[in-house]
Amino acid sequence: MKRTIKPAARQRIESWHPYAWQIQSLLLGYPDDTPSRTALAERVAPVLPGQVREPLLRFTAHVRAVQPDDLAAAYVDTFDHRKRCCPYLTYYAHGDTRRRGLALLRLKQAYARAGWRLGEEELPDHLAVLLEFAGAEPAAGHRLLTEHRAGLELLRLSLRDTGSPWAHLLDSVSATLPPLAGDQRQAVARLAAEGPPEEQVGLDPYGLDPSAPPQYLSAPQAGGPR
Template identity: 30%
Template sequence: MALTYRALALLLRYPTPEVQALAPAAIEAIEAEALVPAPIGRALARLAADLAEGDIFDVQERYVWLFDRTRSLSLNLYEHVHGESRERGPAMVALLELYRGRGLELSANELPDHLPVFLEFLSILPDAEAASLLGEASHVLAALGERLHKRDSPYRAVFGALSALAGDPADAEALAALMQEPDDDPGDLEAMDKLWAETAVTFGPAETGCPQAEALVSAMAVPPTSRHGAGAVA
């Protein structure tokens, strides 16, 4: 079990005074476990300092602009797999049952595929199993990291850390499929209105889908005790 996952989850949560107060402790936990490369650790420390020392309204506005108003940066993992299709619902239910099977109960306003929630879950698993599950989403994490890097956002350090922790590297084909999709500009209000009016937005080629989408869903839906070894999925 690694506190690093919980620390990264905190850095990705909506900034509140509590998050600001705990950000330095999150970096201490990451440094103590030394599971991420030192350069990424230093970038995480800069993010934590920025969160802790920044004006609360400024850091909250930045967060909303990035992760709430920009769908291509959504922190809801299944949005990049299923979009708003009906398939997302059963996948969410399966993931919720997986959490409950390990004793993790969510509050009414938490989505099971929300990345900070998923990282909290990984923090209670054995390290190898957590890395394996994280690896199933590595292409989504890499795409988010690249989009944040393009924006010169300090949050990109979190995704660099997650890529380093993942048991498997991002599949090149799956990553390319995600990166081919439009990267939203929340400042373009006309385009955003059109995007949010769509009923079934997907983040992969319309006909073929994302190559690792089914693997991500099935890996999360299988109870950990029935996995082979560390829980790797072929």
């Protein structure tokens, strides 16, 4: 049976969506080029609606107020040392299980169908990678982000609970997506109470150094698939 989208989950993709997703992608990566990324975000911000723009600017204001080394240390402490602040979205639904390996493969195949190649140093479910893909391929990217809405919401709540400045960015990302549906709210509540599945398996060929910055997508080759 063909799966249909419920009316409540539909959302029109606006002209500003790709700009928001690209900027959010840059700011959610490892902060190794923060001044230029911050300046670019602040130039793009005026074209974004308030609920997307304001949390974005709260984050850039924080970035400007801290030293780069302190920001980098906070990034590692937040995203590499706290399981509930994991930026790899399939982890929330599947944990370290065999089903996660299949979910990662499915994402990589979605990128390939659109003609994009992922660097070998990064997993395809890193939120920064998903957002960059959405910025380049809005329809397909919006669908993938919506499919991972529950995990994204749990990440947002976890960052807020820890007082992390990256919670502002997740507020901005969430404002680009449809509100949580009833089953998604239930999934968030269940994940918050129980955590992801705990079956431990290897994820080769998806191993990585967790302290490495995201490696973004390579553009389609001329004449290649789109």
